[in-house]
Amino acid sequence: MGAVRVATRKPRTRKTSLRGQLAYHALLAPAVILMIIFSYIPMAGILMAFESYRPMKGIFGSPFVGLDNFTRLFSANGIGQVMLNTVFIASMKILIGLLASVAFALLLNELKSRKFVRITQTMVYLPYFLSWVILSGILIEILSPSSGVVNEAIVSFGIKPVYFLGNPVLFPYVLVATDIWKTFGYGTIVYLAALTAIDPSLYEAARVDGANYSQQLRHITIPGITPIVILMSVLALGNLLNAGFDQVFNLINPLVYKTGEILDLTVYNLGIKQASFALATAVGLIKSAISFVLIVTSYKLADRYAGYRIF
Amino acid sequence: MGIKQSPQRTLFLIFDYAFVLIIALLCLFPLVHVLALSFSSALASAAGKVTIFPVDFSIESYKYVASKPEFWTAFGVSILRIALVLPLSLLVTVMASYPLSKPKHVFHARTVYTYLFLITMLFSGGLIPGT
Numbered sequence: 391m392g393a394v395r396v397a398t399r400k401p402r403t404r405k406t407s408l409r410g411q412l413a414y415h416a417l418l419a420p421a422v423i424l425m426i427i428f429s430y431i432p433m434a435g436i437l438m439a440f441e442s443y444r445p446m447k448g449i450f451g452s453p454f455v456g457l458d459n460f461t462r463l464f465s466a467n468g469i470g471q472v473m474l475n476t477v478f479i480a481s482m483k484i485l486i487g488l489l490a491s492v493a494f495a496l497l498l499n500e501l502k503s504r505k506f507v508r509i510t511q512t513m514v515y516l517p518y519f520l521s522w523v524i525l526s527g528i529l530i531e532i533l534s535p536s537s538g539v540v541n542e543a544i545v546s547f548g549i550k551p552v553y554f555l556g557n558p559v560l561f562p563y564v565l566v567a568t569d570i571w572k573t574f575g576y577g578t579i580v581y582l583a584a585l586t587a588i589d590p591s592l593y594e595a596a597r598v599d600g601a602n603y604s605q606q607l608r609h610i611t612i613p614g615i616t617p618i619v620i621l622m623s624v625l626a627l628g629n630l631l632n633a634g635f636d637q638v639f640n641l642i643n644p645l646v647y648k649t650g651e652i653l654d655l656t657v658y659n660l661g662i663k664q665a666s667f668a669l670a671t672a673v674g675l676i677k678s679a680i681s682f683v684l685i686v687t688s689y690k691l692a693d694r695y696a697g698y699r700i701f
Numbered sequence: 702m703g704i705k706q707s708p709q710r711t712l713f714l715i716f717d718y719a720f721v722l723i724i725a726l727l728c729l730f731p732l733v734h735v736l737a738l739s740f741s742s743a744l745a746s747a748a749g750k751v752t753i754f755p756v757d758f759s760i761e762s763y764k765y766v767a768s769k770p771e772f773w774t775a776f777g778v779s780i781l782r783i784a785l786v787l788p789l790s791l792l793v794t795v796m797a798s799y800p801l802s803k804p805k806h807v808f809h810a811r812t813v814y815t816y817l818f819l820i821t822m823l824f825s826g827g828l829i830p831g832t
Contacts, residue, residue: 414800421797429821
């Protein structure tokens, strides 16, 4: 492109010209090609959910059976229990995680020593960087009923050791607690940033007017972070069926399948372990469909109550 | 900072510092514990004597891991993966995000592409490999 031509034309017409548009398309091309190969073509696999799938015949050769896979799922496999586990674990993680992050951010915000805040912030953020594969090894070790530190502490108080990862009643709560332990530091940083963004002159004005600390908290701090809290919780709604495959996969054992099995694990067990590809795809499709509704709803809500839109 | 502080405020701040410190230590404890275990002798860690400081300091476990060829293969694969994926994915992402950052009257097809990307975030072929 010659510099002369740019100089002779108005810049605006050049940007909207066909050639300018083509440059934009060309820049997007690598990403779109990758996406077609790795995301759009595999979507044909969704057809398996409606077929009696035989790997030998392939996706387009297997007999079509309509909704048979879905009726089989709902009649036999205890999918209701799995759905219940998933929603229970995920919603507890979202709710308690939110409360823990906000509470911790508020507590940190009151402290004057910047150095102390920075150090503790880094400490609670640390588990976020480790993968569940590593963390579950650590957790299995410290929660072990025979040699774990936690149980040694419990025994020293004269209480019987608790098998945290083998007790079906406790297991979902262990999942929730360990997930919060891992992720609340991240949320804390988000909310702390929102808290620091509140205009200090508001606090000064409030103090001049004689507001005490709890009044400042109620009338400045809480309203100041409400928009971001609403936004984060509304966007979390889309994850209601994602109870964390990595975590559950690494911590679960046969003793706690009844209360610990989540949808993603069912897909894995049916599809990879038992090679019932059609059933696994049907479970995955149900999950995608419900998630889709949840995500659309949450974006609508985010737009209405927090003024957040991605388009 | 106020010139005078009420005693309740001071008390609150003391509790606040203590609570935050305890939570932070709780977050750090499992990681420190495992680090201590890794530097302890096999006997001491099996007996459950280790809490936050190594007992019978030894680097036996590290020597054992380092002597395994599988470890170095896996390590090499990880490094290679990062070295390749980081620049390539950065390039593709930056190239794709520049046109998407343009307003609609500058880049007309922007919305089409946004939806194209969005759909892949919502639906996937699933965990099961197809043909």
